[in-house]
Amino acid sequence: MKKINGKTITQWIQTHPIIETIIHTEETLWLNPKYQTFESVIKNISLTLDDVIEAEERLNRFAPFLMTVFPETKPSSGIIESPIVEIPSMKKALEQFYNKKLGGDLLLKCDHLLPISGSIKARGGIYEVLKHAEGIALDSGMLTIQDDYSILAQPCFKELFSQYSIAVGSTGNLGLSIGIMSAKLGFNVFVHMSADAKTWKKDLIRKKGVTVIEYNFDYSLAVAEGRKQAEADNNMHFVDDENSTDLFLGYAVAALRLKKQLDELGVNVNEKKPLVVHLPCGVGGGPGGVAFGLKLIFKNNVHIYFVEPTHSPAMLLGLVTELHDKVSVQDFGIDNITEADGLAVGRPSGFVGKLLEELISGVYTVEDQHLYKLLSLLVDIENIYLEPSAVAGFPGMMKLENDKTASQHPTHIVWATGGNMLPDSVHQENYEKGKSYL
Structure with missing residues (x-):
C-alpha cells in the first residue's frame, strides 16, 4: 500500500475528509483552520515592509532604463504597473x-x-x-x-552582461x-519549459533570442533541470520560482501601488469593508x-484566497497536509493536467506555503470548463480578454457567500494574472470553447 509521509491515502482522508473531494477533482473550498491575526x-x-520598499526603490532606479528600451513603459514613466477597474456589469452577469x-x-x-x-x-x-544586473554593473565599477540608469542601454553594458547567463524553469x-x-539587457538566457507550456509562448521567447529547452514532463522537472544547469556554471544565475526571496519581494511591491490606486478610487478598507483578494x-x-505585501499594508482587513485548477491543487494539498513541498498532487493520484497552463504545477513552493500558512484565509479550486465559461462571459460583458488561468478568481464571491466576510460589505479583487500577449487566434479559440460550454 502506497504511503505519503507514513500514511496511506485512506488514513489521510480519515484525518482530512476534504482530501477525498480534492482527489475526485471536484471543486472545493478550504478555509484555513490555522489562520491567525497579522500581528501574531x-x-x-x-521579511519586512522595509524590504518591500527597498525593492520598489530599485524598480524606480531602473525606470529611466525601461523607458529607453521599452517605449511602451513611457506613459507610466518606466513603472511596470497595471490598472485596477470597477466591473459592475460583470458582477451582475455573475449573479445571473x-x-x-x-x-x-x-x-x-x-x-x-x-x-x-x-x-x-x-x-x-x-x-x-x-x-x-544591478549587482553585476555595480561590482564592475x-x-x-547615483547614475541615471538609462546608461544601462549602452552597448558596453550589453557586452558586460553577455559574459553572464540566466536560467529559469517555467510553465x-x-x-x-x-x-x-x-x-534585452544582453544576458544569455535559458528557459526550461514544461510540457504544458503553450507553443505560442515558446515561439515568442525564441524570437527574442532566448534558448528554450522543452520537456515532456511537468513543471517540477523543468525547474530541477534549470537548477542543475546553473549549478554547473559559476556565471549563471538561476531564477528559483519555488524559493526566491527576490522574486517574492518583486511581487510584493504590487501592494504598495494597489494601496495608492484604491485611495484614488475612493475605496476605503477597514474592518467593516475589508478587501477580499x-x-x-x-x-x-x-x-x-502579492499576498504578503497586501498583509503588510492592510493587515487584518485583507483576506487572501488562492485559486487552483481542480487537477493541479498543489498549494491546497501542501497546506491541508502541512507537508508543503514534500507532497505532490501526483502522490494522491491527481494528473496535474489543466488548460490553465500558468497554474499547472504539481508540487507547491515550501518557502511560500510555510511563510503564509497562518496568513491566508483559504484556497478554492475551479475546473477547466468553468474557467472557459467565465472567460467567454467576461468577453461578452466587458470586452476583456484573459487567458483561462487569469479568470480563476471570479467564482470566489459565490464560494465565500457563507464565510465570515460575507456578513460585511467587502471589496472583492479578482487578480487577472495574464492574457495580453496571447495571439488573437488563441483568444478566439478560447472564447469559442467557452461559448460551447455555456
Whole structure:
C-alpha cells in the first residue's frame, strides 16, 4: 500500500475528509483552520515592509532604463504597473450565471495589461533580473547608485552582461518575463519549459533570442533541470520560482501601488469593508508575494484566497497536509493536467506555503470548463480578454457567500494574472470553447 509521509491515502482522508473531494477533482473550498491575526504571525517572519520598499526603490532606479528600451513603459514613466477597474456589469452577469445575489463590490486588477510581458510574472520575474544586473554593473565599477540608469542601454553594458547567463524553469509566463528582460539587457538566457507550456509562448521567447529547452514532463522537472544547469556554471544565475526571496519581494511591491490606486478610487478598507483578494496560484511565488505585501499594508482587513485548477491543487494539498513541498498532487493520484497552463504545477513552493500558512484565509479550486465559461462571459460583458488561468478568481464571491466576510460589505479583487500577449487566434479559440460550454 502506497504511503505519503507514513500514511496511506485512506488514513489521510480519515484525518482530512476534504482530501477525498480534492482527489475526485471536484471543486472545493478550504478555509484555513490555522489562520491567525497579522500581528501574531509577523513576529516570526524575517521579511519586512522595509524590504518591500527597498525593492520598489530599485524598480524606480531602473525606470529611466525601461523607458529607453521599452517605449511602451513611457506613459507610466518606466513603472511596470497595471490598472485596477470597477466591473459592475460583470458582477451582475455573475449573479445571473450563479443565480444568486453576491455581496460586496467587484474590482479587476489588470495584470494582463502589465507592460513588457503581459502577466503578473512581469513583477517578480523582471525585478529579479534587474536586481541581478544591478549587482553585476555595480561590482564592475561601470555603474553607481547615483547614475541615471538609462546608461544601462549602452552597448558596453550589453557586452558586460553577455559574459553572464540566466536560467529559469517555467510553465510559460515566468519564462516570458525572464526571457524578454534578460535578453534585452544582453544576458544569455535559458528557459526550461514544461510540457504544458503553450507553443505560442515558446515561439515568442525564441524570437527574442532566448534558448528554450522543452520537456515532456511537468513543471517540477523543468525547474530541477534549470537548477542543475546553473549549478554547473559559476556565471549563471538561476531564477528559483519555488524559493526566491527576490522574486517574492518583486511581487510584493504590487501592494504598495494597489494601496495608492484604491485611495484614488475612493475605496476605503477597514474592518467593516475589508478587501477580499482572489489570486490564481501555480507554484505560489507570484500570489504569495502579492499576498504578503497586501498583509503588510492592510493587515487584518485583507483576506487572501488562492485559486487552483481542480487537477493541479498543489498549494491546497501542501497546506491541508502541512507537508508543503514534500507532497505532490501526483502522490494522491491527481494528473496535474489543466488548460490553465500558468497554474499547472504539481508540487507547491515550501518557502511560500510555510511563510503564509497562518496568513491566508483559504484556497478554492475551479475546473477547466468553468474557467472557459467565465472567460467567454467576461468577453461578452466587458470586452476583456484573459487567458483561462487569469479568470480563476471570479467564482470566489459565490464560494465565500457563507464565510465570515460575507456578513460585511467587502471589496472583492479578482487578480487577472495574464492574457495580453496571447495571439488573437488563441483568444478566439478560447472564447469559442467557452461559448460551447455555456
